[in-house]
Amino acid sequence: MGESWLLQLELDGALNEQGMVCDFGIVKKLTREWMDKTIDHALLVPTRMDNLKVEQAVGQTRVEWVYPDGQAFNCLSPSKAIALIDVEEITPESMAEWCRAQLIELFPQEVKGLNLRFVAEQIDGDFYHYSHGLQQHDGNCQRIAHGHRSRIEIFLNGERDQKLEHEWASRWSDIYIGTSAHRKESAEGMHTYEYRAPQGEFSLTLPAQYCYDIDTESTVEQIARHLAARIKQMKPFDEVLVRAYEGVGKGAVSQV
Numbered sequence: 001m002g003e004s005w006l007l008q009l010e011l012d013g014a015l016n017e018q019g020m021v022c023d024f025g026i027v028k029k030l031t032r033e034w035m036d037k038t039i040d041h042a043l044l045v046p047t048r049m050d051n052l053k054v055e056q057a058v059g060q061t062r063v064e065w066v067y068p069d070g071q072a073f074n075c076l077s078p079s080k081a082i083a084l085i086d087v088e089e090i091t092p093e094s095m096a097e098w099c100r101a102q103l104i105e106l107f108p109q110e111v112k113g114l115n116l117r118f119v120a121e122q123i124d125g126d127f128y129h130y131s132h133g134l135q136q137h138d139g140n141c142q143r144i145a146h147g148h149r150s151r152i153e154i155f156l157n158g159e160r161d162q163k164l165e166h167e168w169a170s171r172w173s174d175i176y177i178g179t180s181a182h183r184k185e186s187a188e189g190m191h192t193y194e195y196r197a198p199q200g201e202f203s204l205t206l207p208a209q210y211c212y213d214i215d216t217e218s219t220v221e222q223i224a225r226h227l228a229a230r231i232k233q234m235k236p237f238d239e240v241l242v243r244a245y246e247g248v249g250k251g252a253v254s255q256v
């Protein structure tokens with residue numbers, strides 16, 4: 001599944017010569033750089049999970065996992081796009097503990113304690129939960145399986161339509177949004193996506209029931225456009241406006 005969490009930090013320690021525990025600028029820089037290097041835009045794999053096999057060779061990592069119903073999940077990607085986390089399950093709490101233990105080592109010695117929390121954005125309505133990879137992105141969004149938790153707003157003739165929002169959020173609850181051009185032949189009932197991007201070769205195979213393909217890259221602009229077009233097909237006489245988000249506070253608007 002895709003996630004977008006806000007990170008909250010509390011530092012404990014004696015005051016330095018500037019009267020600070022640690023300059024906020026340093027806190028933000030250290031934390032952001034470390035998160036970007038380790039878990040942000042990565043596929044987080046809980047290595048104590050059952051039915052998991054991980055192989056690493058020459059900069060590539062392969063993850064094979066069997067779903068409880070016996071179906072297969074397989075991802076091959078440059079190693080930095082897969083974060084192996086020594087826990088049974090990825091939760092905000094298990095990730096906070098895992099990150100805390102490593103992050104505290106990076107702070108100046110005045111910092112004696114670090115409390116770290118991951119929190120989901122407060123979303124009053126529906127949201128969609130998806131993973132994807134943008135082959136054409138020159139940054140880390142090219143990684144084949146990173147995801148977001150995103151609010152969605154749909155308007156018909158200027159009026160919010162929460163029933164439609166709910167329908168799309170349910171359809172896109174823990175979904176992989178694939179790009180048709182990346183599809184390769186696969187066993188029946190499975191989808192395989194493969195592409196080469198600047199960071200290397202990416203490949204992902206998972207059950208078709210967890211996938212939704214679109215004809216373009218899955219940028220949030222294209223997602224908003226796709227949703228607006230699909231809704232317009234069903235409601236040709238209505239003016240349709242979609243606000244689709246990508247994680248917290250960023251998104252796109254499409255109107256047809």
Ligand SMILES: Nc1nc2c(c(=O)[nH]1)N=C([C@H](O)[C@H](O)COP(=O)(O)OP(=O)(O)OP(=O)(O)O)CN2
Binds near residue numbers: 134141218219
């Ligand atoms: N105009 C667009 N820009 C970007 C898109 C997009 O769809 N349209 N998509 C991405 C990536 O998919 C990416 O996962 C999001 O990247 P980024 O904003 O860097 O990610 P974070 O969620 O980590 O956000 P921060 O708030 O910067 O932590 C990139 N750009």
